Amino acid sequence: MIVCVCHNVSERKIRQAVNAGTTTMPGLREELGVGTCCGKCHSCAKTVLRECLEDGARELQPQTFMSAMAA
Numbered sequence: 001m002i003v004c005v006c007h008n009v010s011e012r013k014i015r016q017a018v019n020a021g022t023t024t025m026p027g028l029r030e031e032l033g034v035g036t037c038c039g040k041c042h043s044c045a046k047t048v049l050r051e052c053l054e055d056g057a058r059e060l061q062p063q064t065f066m067s068a069m070a071a
Helices: 011-019 025-032 042-070
Strands: 002-004
Touching: 002 011, 002 042, 011 025, 011 042, 025 042
Parallel strands: none
Antiparallel strands: none
16 A cells, blocks of 8 residues: 555555565655655554554564573
8 A cells, every 4th residue: 555645655564664674754755765755644644654664563573582591
């Protein structure tokens, strides 16, 4: 899905940026230009960012649990 029409930024590009370490809206603005033109995409981009970060946290939880069990 295209999130930012002005800069042709898709949900996939946001996910890739998060996987590469971006964790904030200012980071997305700097890296992808999201929300820097008309601003209509800001809320959708923020939602996608939050979902990506939550997905990443869920993926890390089992590893954290196993690390704690091994200690």
